[in-house]
Amino acid sequence: MGNRGMEELIPLVNKLQDAFSSIGQSCHLDLPQIAVVGGQSAGKSSVLENFVGRDFLPRGSGIVTRRPLILQLIFSKTEYAEFLHCKSKKFTDFDEVRQEIEAETDRVTGTNKGISPVPINLRVYSPHVLNLTLIDLPGITKVPVGDQPPDIEYQIKDMILQFISRESSLILAVTPANMDLANSDALKLAKEVDPQGLRTIGVITKLDLMDEGTDARDVLENKLLPLRRGYIGVVNRSQKDIEGKKDIRAALAAERKFFLSHPAYRHMADRMGTPHLQKTLNQQLTNHIRESLPTLRSKLQSQLLSLEKEVEEYKNFRPDDPTRKTKALLQMVQQFGVDFEKRIEGSGDQVDTLELSGGARINRIFHERFPFELVKMEFDEKDLRREISYAIKNIHGVRTGLFTPDLAFEAIVKKQVVKLKEPCLKCVDLVIQELISTVRQCTSKLSSYPRLREETERIVTTYIREREGRTKDQILLLIDIEQSYINTNHEDFIGFANAQQRSTQLNKKRAIPNQGEILVLGIPSQVIRRGWLTINNISLMKGGSKEYWFVLTAESLSWYKDEEEKEKKYMLPLDNLKIRDVEKGFMSNKHVFAIFNTEQRNVYKDLRQIELACDSQEDVDSWKASFLRAGVYPEKDQGRGTWDGNRSAQLTLDLPNRCPRPPPSAPARPFF
Numbered sequence: 001m002g003n004r005g006m007e008e009l010i011p012l013v014n015k016l017q018d019a020f021s022s023i024g025q026s027c028h029l030d031l032p033q034i035a036v037v038g039g040q041s042a043g044k045s046s047v048l049e050n051f052v053g054r055d056f057l058p059r060g061s062g063i064v065t066r067r068p069l070i071l072q073l074i075f076s077k078t079e080y081a082e083f084l085h086c087k088s089k090k091f092t093d094f095d096e097v098r099q100e101i102e103a104e105t106d107r108v109t110g111t112n113k114g115i116s117p118v119p120i121n122l123r124v125y126s127p128h129v130l131n132l133t134l135i136d137l138p139g140i141t142k143v144p145v146g147d148q149p150p151d152i153e154y155q156i157k158d159m160i161l162q163f164i165s166r167e168s169s170l171i172l173a174v175t176p177a178n179m180d181l182a183n184s185d186a187l188k189l190a191k192e193v194d195p196q197g198l199r200t201i202g203v204i205t206k207l208d209l210m211d212e213g214t215d216a217r218d219v220l221e222n223k224l225l226p227l228r229r230g231y232i233g234v235v236n237r238s239q240k241d242i243e244g245k246k247d248i249r250a251a252l253a254a255e256r257k258f259f260l261s262h263p264a265y266r267h268m269a270d271r272m273g274t275p276h277l278q279k280t281l282n283q284q285l286t287n288h289i290r291e292s293l294p295t296l297r298s299k300l301q302s303q304l305l306s307l308e309k310e311v312e313e314y315k316n317f318r319p320d321d322p323t324r325k326t327k328a329l330l331q332m333v334q335q336f337g338v339d340f341e342k343r344i345e346g347s348g349d350q351v352d353t354l355e356l357s358g359g360a361r362i363n364r365i366f367h368e369r370f371p372f373e374l375v376k377m378e379f380d381e382k383d384l385r386r387e388i389s390y391a392i393k394n395i396h397g398v399r400t401g402l403f404t405p406d407l408a409f410e411a412i413v414k415k416q417v418v419k420l421k422e423p424c425l426k427c428v429d430l431v432i433q434e435l436i437s438t439v440r441q442c443t444s445k446l447s448s449y450p451r452l453r454e455e456t457e458r459i460v461t462t463y464i465r466e467r468e469g470r471t472k473d474q475i476l477l478l479i480d481i482e483q484s485y486i487n488t489n490h491e492d493f494i495g496f497a498n499a500q501q502r503s504t505q506l507n508k509k510r511a512i513p514n515q516g517e518i519l520v521l522g523i524p525s526q527v528i529r530r531g532w533l534t535i536n537n538i539s540l541m542k543g544g545s546k547e548y549w550f551v552l553t554a555e556s557l558s559w560y561k562d563e564e565e566k567e568k569k570y571m572l573p574l575d576n577l578k579i580r581d582v583e584k585g586f587m588s589n590k591h592v593f594a595i596f597n598t599e600q601r602n603v604y605k606d607l608r609q610i611e612l613a614c615d616s617q618e619d620v621d622s623w624k625a626s627f628l629r630a631g632v633y634p635e636k637d638q639g640r641g642t643w644d645g646n647r648s649a650q651l652t653l654d655l656p657n658r659c660p661r662p663p664p665s666a667p668a669r670p671f672f
């Protein structure tokens, strides 16, 4: 490598690495690095120590490496080491380096052998090394087949995946030669994140421990399980060598001799061994950094821009100037007010495209959750009829009545009206929750002034709580008012005479309670909603699930191949359909609900129900609300009460424009 500029690349990334480490998580870039992975005792630490020519890594049985070690090797005339967490100290004794790694590991994980993904940063300066940055990771632990693996094995795997799944990192997959390559934990894991083997470099250790007469020639010639970057074989010091304090220099000489004298490796001895591995890694990492530079540059620039913007915001905050102090305080409080209003009232600038704002969430509570809660109010027809008959009998007393008394009607209706209280109060609770979490989001800008933040939150939250009390009182009052006088003269009221007529009318034309209670009658295919859904339970032969483009109207649910709505797969009339929840599958991260026929008919082909899957519970709720508008209601508590009963009861008691679709077959029976 004659190019000086290229040699600067690894140190340059090291500088970035340190800068990012010192400012913590707030800035993060995936820097090009080499992650060392392999099973326990595969020889990972030995390879790293051989590079440096020193013993400095903790050894022992069990899980020794319990935090990632970011090891920066830097070519230098003098030899010493330093840690990022105690930069002032120069270590020249490598036994002390090992002790410091052990102590620093325990500092974060505790002494009870836990693991932590927070890395330790170690930098080793030495005349023997080439510039290189490697991450030593905990060894992959073996899970015996059929055994329930303990938690820590999952944690380790997770942590390793966290590092190697970054496209920016090369993977050094270490496999001992005395095990079957096909069973290599390192290669298996690497394959999960790099299936084509583009950024994986294979290292085969313990070549000296292979059985007499066997060799790893095929592997090392990259013929057995080919990787684009190939394999390099090494011979590290054995346990005996280490105990006998065999000098690493002598070990390197022995390694060289091993390859030169071995009949299977002699012809490729120049491409084997620790020094060659080190050189190759240095080149590959350098090239890799060069290739990543454009992306790295643009990411850095965008971070720089956003940081500069932040700096701009703090420019006027001069905490030492008393007049500035008041101004800054006022500015922050004012900003809080503006932010809060924006999040609730909505605004055109800086629209968040990642998540719903407080205001939009509150909108959903009113238009999706609340109507749903209303329908969920359950009552059992049998109970209701019994109550009615008791009411009538009690009103007549000792006499036998001739006409149904109005008093009985009032008594029953009043009982139903009271039931509105619960969903209404719940709605208030949900809105309050949303408001308070919005306050929290807005005060996060004040996090540099914890007391100001705390006080702001306290004052605003107290105010919201106080309003909550008043709102609830007001709602209860309204319901009490509704309850105290039932205006049977109102045009919305379905009296005895109107009920029959209206129910036949509704059979033909459907009422869709829309946002703002618009009564839409007789518009045949008013589209209520369009969107992608996955049918979860179509025939297993076809893979069990498939995405379709769904169109829900007041009449039917249709699904198409895609948004173009050209290729229609099926159209399902909404008559007699209902919704039920489906428990989330163990393996699936989808949220599912099902549509089924109340008359025990198949809804689609041989399916009793079709299961529809969305990515989030929010989507499910919102689809359910749309179905509600189409008159497809959730299943009531199973086992008691029939849908028929509920529906006819609703027909009589609800306001007409809230009415669900009545069944075409059974006309509603009025109670009175």
Ligand code: GDP
Binding pocket: 038, 039, 040, 041, 042, 043, 044, 045, 046, 047, 059, 139, 205, 206, 207, 208, 209, 234, 235, 236, 237, 238, 239, 240, 242
């Ligand atoms: P790690 O758990 O992957 O870090 O593995 P270590 O580097 O700690 O090595 C585990 C054991 O294997 C140690 O006793 C090493 O001396 C031994 N070892 C590692 N590489 C070789 C090798 O190439 N040949 C021999 N004979 N022993 C090795």
Ligand code: MG
Binding pocket: 044, 045, 046, 064, 065
């Ligand atoms: Mg190790």
